[in-house]
Amino acid sequence: MMGKYIQDSKVINQAFSITYINLNTSTSVDEIGGQGIAKYLRIVSLFFKVLIQLILIRPHFTYMTPTAGGMGFYKDWPLAMICKLFSGKFIAHFHNKGASNYQDSKVDNWLYRRFFNNTYVILLAEELYADICKYVGRERLYICPNGIPDPYQELVSKESNEPLKLLFLSNLIREKGIFDLLQAIALLKKDNIPVQCDIVGGDGDISEKELLEEIALLDIKEQINFLGKRYGSEKLQLIQSSDIFVFPTYYRKECFPLVLLEAMAFGLPIITTTEGGIPSIIRNEENGLIIKSKDPQNLSLVIRKLLYNKEMRSLLGKAARKDFSQEFTLEKFEQNFLRNIEQIVLKEQ
Structure with missing residues (x-):
């Protein structure tokens, strides 16, 4: 690209x-x-x-x-x-x-x-x-x-979804942290915390069948919407309609994920890790939240923190958008x- x-x-x-x-x-x-x-x-x-x-x-x-x-x-x-x-x-x-x-x-x-x-x-x-x-x-x-080209020239306030919508956007690769996210959502469900998550991406080392089996095993079918591959304007519309972008990667080849730039362009608060060059994109508690990888329990706590703190979501999202427009266009x-x-x-x- x-x-x-x-x-x-x-x-x-x-x-x-x-x-x-x-x-x-x-x-x-x-x-x-x-x-x-x-x-x-x-x-x-x-x-x-x-x-x-x-x-x-x-x-x-x-x-x-x-x-x-x-x-x-x-x-x-x-x-x-x-x-x-x-x-x-x-x-x-x-x-x-x-x-x-x-x-x-x-x-x-x-x-x-x-x-x-x-x-x-x-x-x-x-x-x-x-x-x-x-x-x-x-x-x-x-x-x-x-x-990347700026897909969203003017940041527009959007109505809050009920429940708030998480977005995971990546091919289905285990080291991208997709199963950690599913386990975190299962923990949130156990505590009766309402949340929805869109998962967007094609097969990697995890197939769609394996993903759906894991979702069924964790009993979170109602919380997950698996959409498969999405491209172009359809993908951008999904990012724009989301509230929080979650990318708990520990992928050993991770360098500079463009999906983070896309989420920043739409002013989404981001939860991610320090893999590869991500610390040059996301600064903890300034324009996103950094978590320890391979830790579903901690991930669930950080998601919960953002779900219940509208002001933090707004501040992180605005900072992410500002950093994108200044550094990553x-x-x-x-x-x-x-x-x-x-x-x-x-x-x-």
């Missing part, structure tokens, strides 16, 4: 002469992370496509958004090496993490050292530096938070991105 924003940005494309190559080798969501002869052939074809463009263009800089570890990194590594060979300087912009999970392997350590050698790195948040600090000095490190991302690239260019002159 962020790559598409860059490609479509008039501001960025007016500042530099850019040739774009799509490095995606999967033809569907289900194929991501998979293998097969067809996919290997597409990787080989992509390698030669990049090589030909490098020979023809001889760019001053090459910019890449690589995968930080695993099979994706092995695919991206030879592409990075030929970019370094045929261009002046190499910039790696990471939208994921995972290098620290592989760096103890002798093979991966060797690959990382050559990948990061003489490489400028852009990260989404300061907290993510720990993932690559073994290979990258701070003199080659730049921070550029993501931003697409326009702000473009400014930060250009500033980082220009600083790298100046350093090399």
Whole structure:
């Protein structure tokens, strides 16, 4: 998504002469992370496509958004090496993490050292530096938070729902904390606290069937509305109609969740954790509430706190909206991105 924003940005494309190559080798969501002869052939074809463009263009800089570890990194590594060979300087912009999970392997350590050698790195948040600090000095490190188009130009007061509506928006991945949220809602029901929760997202490592079985087991069918996948204006309408956004993630690959920016854009009070770069987005009791992950009991208490404190919901939501409009719009991302690239260019002159 962020790559598409860059490609479509008039501001960025007016500042530099850019040739774009799509490095995606999967033809569907289900194929991501998979293998097969067809996919290997597409990787080989992509390698030669990049090589030909490098020979023809001889760019001053090459910019890449690589995968930080695993099979994706092995695919991206030879592409990075030929970019370094045929261009002046190499910039790696990471939208994921995972290098620290592989760096103890002798093979991966060797690959990382050559990948990061003489490489400028852009990260989404300061907290993510720990993932690559073994290979990258701070003199080659730049921070550029993501931003999204503002879907809600004017914040409008809405009538309170009865009961208040929670929203969970993510694919059904266990480490996103979805089962913790269900258990927290079961605890609230046990104490006769009225609450409704919309769950929006497609299958991950949890299927719809498994989710519904867990909901039935906890006896919270009346409290949960599972909506499956929602996109575009339909998704934004769901965010706008909600009262509290809950994202109790402990996903080890979490970096800079765009769903938090979407919730902030609509002025929702947010409950989340400190995973990845989230502390660069949410500040506890200022523009959201931070909880300890894997703790349904504590999550239920924090939800209860917001349910019964309208003033806190309002203050957190207004602060979230203000921070979004100042720090996390697409326009702000473009400014930060250009500033980082220009600083790298100046350093090399």
